[in-house]
Every structure is written in structure tokens, then in C-alpha cells.
Amino acid sequence: MYKNIFCFLLSAFCFLHTSFAQGNKPHENPAKFVYQSSVSFAFGVGKIYDGIDSVANKGYSFEIQQLIAYQFNPYFYTGVGAGLDFWFYGENDQTKVSVFVPIFANITAKFIDKKMAPFVYANIGYAFKWQVEKRSDESVFYGTKSGVYFQAGFGLNLKISEKLSILFSPYYRLQQSANQYRENDGDLVAIPTGNQLFHFVGVKIGLLY
Secondary structure, eight states, X not given: OHXXXXXXXXXXXXXXXXXXXXXXXXOSSOOEEEEEEEEEEEEEXXXXXXXXXXXXXXXXXXXXXXXXEEEEETTEEEEEEEEEEEEEESSGGGOEEEEEEEEEEEEEEESOOSSEEEEEEEEXXXXXXXXXXXXXXXXXXXXXXXXXXXXXXEEEEEEEETTEEEEEEEEEEEEEEOOEEEOTTSOEEEOTXXXXXXXXXXXXXXXXX
């Protein structure tokens, strides 16, 4: 009889201990703040107006971004970010550089909670004009005004550890800006057509931590 009571109490203790341990086990994916640092490279696509005619958008850009976001669960986070975006037009010693500072809101969704998982994202905000290079020997300057900024892409999230993932994603970017040209008297003026849309496609590599 005592043996049966002892076995019963031992079984009950083991059951309660297991239940308590499971109930107090920390959640593997708690809500938390996350950070994303990335670099990207993109080529211009479509047409732009250079003051005389519509020409192919042959520019390219290099962008650095930093994002701070709140991760609600393993599948979704949203936040705000900023970056530096360098536009290059021309070739060799004739290359002209325009620099923007995009400020944006981000939303990112991951489809599955695995070590290798597809995701989609979108950034929307405003790109402030920081610098435009004005060379006296050139007549047209590309990307000379601030404007609306939008970027969207899809990619792969490779989880290295619980606190670090590598992100790889192709993307599309649209930005509102304008071109300017130099008149005969040397003044730089806005092209009469005003703002236009610049389109880019590129690839981004980032760290999520």
C-alpha cells in the first residue's frame, strides 16, 4: 500500500514539475525591438527627361540604410529607417554625383518561421536632397530635388542564430525628383517639365539583429 502511495506521489510530483517548467519556459520568439543594417546597389530603368528629349535612365545608385523596428512575432515587424543614397550619372571623369537622405517607414512580413524563410517588405517615405554636383563643363544634372521615396522587394531570410539573420533581396525603387540644366549665362535652372519619377531595380544585402 505504501509502495503504491509513494509511486502515486512521485508520479504526481514529476507531472507538476514538468508542467511548471513548461509554463515558465521563455518564449522562443518574444516581441522585441530589432535592427536592420543594409547596403544595396541598383540600376536605373525606364525613361527620364534630360531637358531636350526622353532618354534611357542609365544612372546607378549605392545606398546604405539603418532600420529600427518592433517585431511583434516571428512573422512581422515594422519600424522607421534612414539612409544615404548616392546617384551616379555619366562615365569616368564625367560622372556626376547626387546624394539623398531617405527617411521612411518600413513593414516586413516573413512567411514561415524557419532557418531559411522567404519575406516581403516595403519602405515608403521622403528622400531629402543633400548634395548635387554642379560641374561647369556639363549641361544636365540628374536628381536635383527632394521627393517621395518608395521601395519594395522580396527575398530570403537566412537565420544564423536566434539573434542574427542575413537578408538578401532583389527590389524595385521609385523616387520623385527632377533634372536641371545650365543655360548659356551659366545659371542652373529647373527643367520646365518639373518633377518626374526615377525608377531603379537592384539587390540588397542586410543584417537583422
